[in-house]
Amino acid sequence: MTSELGRLIAHRIALTGPIAIADFMAEAMGHPRLGYYRHAMPLGTGGDFTTAPEISQMFGELLGAWLAERWLAMGQPSPVRLVELGPGRGTLMADALRATRGVAGFHAALDLHLVDTSEPLRAAQRTALAAFTPSCAPTWHERLDDVPAGPLLLVANEFFDALPVRQFHRTAQGWRERMVGLGPDGALRLALAPGPTPFAKILADAAAGAEAEFSEAGRALAADIGARIARDGGWALIVDYGYDKSAPGTSLQAVRGHRGSGILDRPGETDLSAHVDFAALAAAAGVPAFGPVAQGDFLRRLGIEARAHALKRQASAEQARALDAALARLIAPDQMGTLFRVLALGDDRSAPPAGFSDPPSDTT
Numbered sequence: 001m002t003s004e005l006g007r008l009i010a011h012r013i014a015l016t017g018p019i020a021i022a023d024f025m026a027e028a029m030g031h032p033r034l035g036y037y038r039h040a041m042p043l044g045t046g047g048d049f050t051t052a053p054e055i056s057q058m059f060g061e062l063l064g065a066w067l068a069e070r071w072l073a074m075g076q077p078s079p080v081r082l083v084e085l086g087p088g089r090g091t092l093m094a095d096a097l098r099a100t101r102g103v104a105g106f107h108a109a110l111d112l113h114l115v116d117t118s119e120p121l122r123a124a125q126r127t128a129l130a131a132f133t134p135s136c137a138p139t140w141h142e143r144l145d146d147v148p149a150g151p152l153l154l155v156a157n158e159f160f161d162a163l164p165v166r167q168f169h170r171t172a173q174g175w176r177e178r179m180v181g182l183g184p185d186g187a188l189r190l191a192l193a194p195g196p197t198p199f200a201k202i203l204a205d206a207a208a209g210a211e212a213e214f215s216e217a218g219r220a221l222a223a224d225i226g227a228r229i230a231r232d233g234g235w236a237l238i239v240d241y242g243y244d245k246s247a248p249g250t251s252l253q254a255v256r257g258h259r260g261s262g263i264l265d266r267p268g269e270t271d272l273s274a275h276v277d278f279a280a281l282a283a284a285a286g287v288p289a290f291g292p293v294a295q296g297d298f299l300r301r302l303g304i305e306a307r308a309h310a311l312k313r314q315a316s317a318e319q320a321r322a323l324d325a326a327l328a329r330l331i332a333p334d335q336m337g338t339l340f341r342v343l344a345l346g347d348d349r350s351a352p353p354a355g356f357s358d359p360p361s362d363t364t
């Protein structure tokens, strides 16, 4: 049994023909009434997945410190647009703001913008950030385009993985896009487009049987962030699971209730996400890019172990065990430490920002 949105998508396909996986994903996640990120409360133990800021306050605190340090390095512009893409329950931003209260002038300079399509999550963000109003009162937007120009500090954790991807399969006749069509029973079904794809010219040639995936939406957003940084100055910090160098293969996955699911199963009630191609984002941004580095290395360089130690000094034995478990989840290589990568985009190539050791890759 599919979902109500599944029936709507099947009806559209019956009328107008198969649609690209990216269009299916855009509907499944963003349909104004039934899309996953319009109505669901996806985060936490009752939802479909848990994210780093929900695991420990240390994550948001350290990212807050990173942003404040970049603001100081930028010469303390005021106002500075502090933008979070996909703030979830607002936990990261609340922890970041609490941790930076002592940075003289920082909160007074902030003009806070939250980009999120989810009404339930916007309500959670409003609650989480109530303690910081009116001085850091947020403005909400559907898309980054609506954020006013100006010096930028942008953070995005597990945002780019939710953006639509296209998938391709190399047949003996060339690349074919994988589409969502209908089976004989009228159910949603994946099938290759019969004819060539106009995207073939940007796919590396490969042997028959090869698979490829890319996110036009992710690249376009990275280009927009890069253009803002090049024009007005600033920094962006992108954290997500993915790979450093563009690679063949596909990664789109579906999760419902913390368990794997089929990507066409119950659209609107299932989380869909794909590994982020960080090399493609850095190239699209076209400004100096630092990293990606492993999340574990990044957080360790920012001092997460010392922060855990300090929190444990005031903790009960049970709280201390929870802190150790959270620390391991965030930085251990077999947990989130290696799979999750951190990329910084900025307008100053003179020295790597905190958490990054290497000079920028030259994408300009």
Ligand SMILES: C[S@@+](CC[C@H](N)C(=O)[O-])C[C@H]1O[C@@H](n2cnc3c(N)ncnc32)[C@H](O)[C@@H]1O
Pocket (backbone or CB within 6 Å): 029, 030, 037, 043, 051, 052, 053, 054, 085, 086, 087, 088, 089, 092, 115, 116, 117, 118, 121, 142, 143, 156, 157, 158, 159, 162, 163
């Ligand atoms: C995986 S959650 C991550 C939440 C949060 N950053 C965290 O780490 O807990 C993705 C977030 O992005 C938002 N989102 C997803 N797709 C979006 C889109 N196309 N435009 C704006 N917001 C979107 C969701 O509503 C949600 O807040």
